[in-house]
Amino acid sequence: MHPFFWTLFKIAAFSLLVGAGLSFINVSAEDVLGSIGLSPLELWIYLLEFWDWAVPNMILGSFIVVPVWIVIYLFNPPRA
Structure with a gap:
């Protein structure tokens, strides 16, 4: 497998594991964004x-x- 795609796969797999762990302890994306003062809508607006x-x-x-x-x-x- 090409090194670039292998790296993307590793990042995706590790992100999935960390996300599952955070979900297990009831931490959501909204909680993390709220702790830095953003809402999901504001983040989307900044990305656009x-x-x-x-x-x-x-x-x-x-x-x-x-x-x-x-x-x-x-x-x-x-x-x-």
């Missing part, structure tokens, strides 16, 4: 605001990064 900010900036940056990467890739010597 981040998405609305990040996507246009990623597209803008790719107009520079992708052509530079292509030029560097074309001028690298071939690997054996």
